[in-house]
Amino acid sequence: MARFVVFVFAFTLGCGGGSARDGGAVFGNAATLNGDPVGLASDPAGTITRMIPATVSGSDITGTSAILGRQTATSDVYTFIAPVTNHGGRRRCFVQEATFDLLDGAGATIGAQPNGFVTGSVGKLKNGTMHTATCVDVGETGYLLELFAAQPDFAAVASARITLTSSDSEWVAPETAIVPISYSAPVRNKEYMVTVANQGPVTGTVNMSTAIFFDDTDTPAYWGFLYSGSAIKSAPYDLAPGATYQLSSGASTETWTGNSTKQLVLVDFNVLPSAKALTLSPDPDAEAAAAVERWREELAKKLTARK
Numbered sequence: 001m002a003r004f005v006v007f008v009f010a011f012t013l014g015c016g017g018g019s020a021r022d023g024g025a026v027f028g029n030a031a032t033l034n035g036d037p038v039g040l041a042s043d044p045a046g047t048i049t050r051m052i053p054a055t056v057s058g059s060d061i062t063g064t065s066a067i068l069g070r071q072t073a074t075s076d077v078y079t080f081i082a083p084v085t086n087h088g089g090r091r092r093c094f095v096q097e098a099t100f101d102l103l104d105g106a107g108a109t110i111g112a113q114p115n116g117f118v119t120g121s122v123g124k125l126k127n128g129t130m131h132t133a134t135c136v137d138v139g140e141t142g143y144l145l146e147l148f149a150a151q152p153d154f155a156a157v158a159s160a161r162i163t164l165t166s167s168d169s170e171w172v173a174p175e176t177a178i179v180p181i182s183y184s185a186p187v188r189n190k191e192y193m194v195t196v197a198n199q200g201p202v203t204g205t206v207n208m209s210t211a212i213f214f215d216d217t218d219t220p221a222y223w224g225f226l227y228s229g230s231a232i233k234s235a236p237y238d239l240a241p242g243a244t245y246q247l248s249s250g251a252s253t254e255t256w257t258g259n260s261t262k263q264l265v266l267v268d269f270n271v272l273p274s275a276k277a278l279t280l281s282p283d284p285d286a287e288a289a290a291a292v293e294r295w296r297e298e299l300a301k302k303l304t305a306r307k
Helices: 284-305
Strands: 030-038 049-057 061-070 077-086 096-103 109-112 121-125 131-135 141-149 159-165 178-184 193-198 204-206 209-214 220-226 237-239 244-248 260-266
Touching: 030 178, 049 077, 061 159, 061 220, 077 159, 077 220, 141 209, 141 220, 178 260, 193 209, 220 260, 237 244
Parallel strands: 049 159
Antiparallel strands: 030 260, 049 061, 061 077, 077 141, 096 109, 096 159, 121 131, 178 193, 193 244, 204 237, 209 220, 209 260
């Protein structure tokens, strides 16, 4: 089956790192890919996906809607997807949920899940070597991605209210670009592979990354992890300039009953002076970096456990 690839240096829905025409280097980590269908395609989109109003504010970042994406039409497992945009004057990193409330039709809180981080572009600490994929640059759109298992009930959630915080440090663009260029999903109910390429000048270390799946109405419908190594044992991979590497979907869509031929892939990577030289200083940003990784691993375990 032919693969159709749309390569972009900017996130779909506004996430991006600039334009090559402005004379500066363009370093990105995301692209929208079109190609093989993923998901079992056994339930209509209207039975597994709902859009709800959302009020997202804080750190000059706002959002107005969210999507609840159910695993199946009868499942109590569903994902939460909320696009958020930076309307401020500087890059924000370690963008985190300070409060996160799901509300019923009467406006009462029926679920809370604070402390998650945005999935967005990669930023580098200006006065250090730390990198994080929890950034939203000026004008960019990142995503708040969560997983709920049973509580609160999918049908009872009417809206969401979220406040955000972010790092006070100054963050800049990373030294390289590692971007998705294609995917191959020959069998719907099996894991598939996403090929990423280092299109920058230095080696970068690829970490566990993320795919957001769009349905036939072009609505973000579900999301899952892409693993460096495997779902059982994640193994960061050092990718040299000009080289490619394949990330695995693990169990992201093996039991999802929706259908998608379009996905937004966001690659999590960092750049180090040496592949063996990762030493994080004991400061709040470093601790937040560790929290991001723990959070993602926990969500990955939940997705796998609920297959």
